[in-house]
Amino acid sequence: MLPLTLLRTAQNHPMVSGSHSSDASLNSALISKLVELKNGETFNGHLVSCDNWMNIHLREVICTSRDGDKFVRINECYIRGSTIKYLRIPDEVIDLVKEEHNRKESKRPQVKERKFNKAMPNKFSAPKKKKM
Amino acid sequence: MNAGDAKNAEKKKKESVFDLSKYLDKQVRVKFQGGREATGVLKGFDQLLNLVLDNTTEFLRDPDDPYKLTEDTRPLGLVVCRGPAVVVVCPVDGMEQIPNPFIQHE
Numbered sequence: 001m002l003p004l005t006l007l008r009t010a011q012n013h014p015m016v017s018g019s020h021s022s023d024a025s026l027n028s029a030l031i032s033k034l035v036e037l038k039n040g041e042t043f044n045g046h047l048v049s050c051d052n053w054m055n056i057h058l059r060e061v062i063c064t065s066r067d068g069d070k071f072v073r074i075n076e077c078y079i080r081g082s083t084i085k086y087l088r089i090p091d092e093v094i095d096l097v098k099e100e101h102n103r104k105e106s107k108r109p110q111v112k113e114r115k116f117n118k119a120m121p122n123k124f125s126a127p128k129k130k131k132m
Numbered sequence: 133m134n135a136g137d138a139k140n141a142e143k144k145k146k147e148s149v150f151d152l153s154k155y156l157d158k159q160v161r162v163k164f165q166g167g168r169e170a171t172g173v174l175k176g177f178d179q180l181l182n183l184v185l186d187n188t189t190e191f192l193r194d195p196d197d198p199y200k201l202t203e204d205t206r207p208l209g210l211v212v213c214r215g216p217a218v219v220v221v222c223p224v225d226g227m228e229q230i231p232n233p234f235i236q237h238e
Binding site: 040075078080 | 222232
């Protein structure tokens with residue numbers, strides 16, 4: 001279970017009905033998250049995408065100031081990964097990760113077998129013929 | 133192949149990362165490491181998130197608390213923001229201060 005795997009799963013999947021049903025922003029089909037930055041500000045919003053640097057694109061964001069006294073609504077924002085302290089992700093995501101992992105596991109062996117059967121004999125036999 | 137892969141990676145980078153091109157010539161708000169904040173018209177950017185802002189105004193901060201903004205601003209004009217110092221970028225359009233939205237849920 002890698003941190004970015006979790007994030008990537010959170011960005012791909014629609015929100016599962018459950019613990020967050022009380023959330024006002026339920027209508028959006030994306031997973032809502034909380035991001036706290038190193039400067040203490042927090043961003044609540046829907047994760048649109050993230051990359052290998054944990055740079056994050058959020059939609060329908062509510063930015064809370066460091067003291068928790070100012071709240072600003074923002075349509076969309078980009079957060080630099082290196083400035084993030086932590087992220088809170090809905091519990092459902094962990095199940096999604098397991099599901100995805102299982103799906104990939106069940107697919108992988110088949111692909112490998114095919115490659116071995118077809119590719120291996122050719123690789124070994126072709127050079128021999130040339131040398132002969 | 134390697135060059136192609138690199139290009140693909142770059143494309144992916146640009147896609148996954150917030151697409152700033154749609155905010156060209158629009159007002160954006162930028163927060164910097166250390167607490168500075170500014171708004172300006174986005175004139176250009178690169179993949180390192182270096183930004184060019186025009187008609188920039190900086191929001192001045194409380195001298196006692198570098199993270200607390202005051203009402204004061206100062207004009208900076210044309211500015212290059214260095215990517216590594218940028219923390220948050222968001223469009224000014226649709227930005228509004230609201231009362232605490234979390235109270236009702238608690």
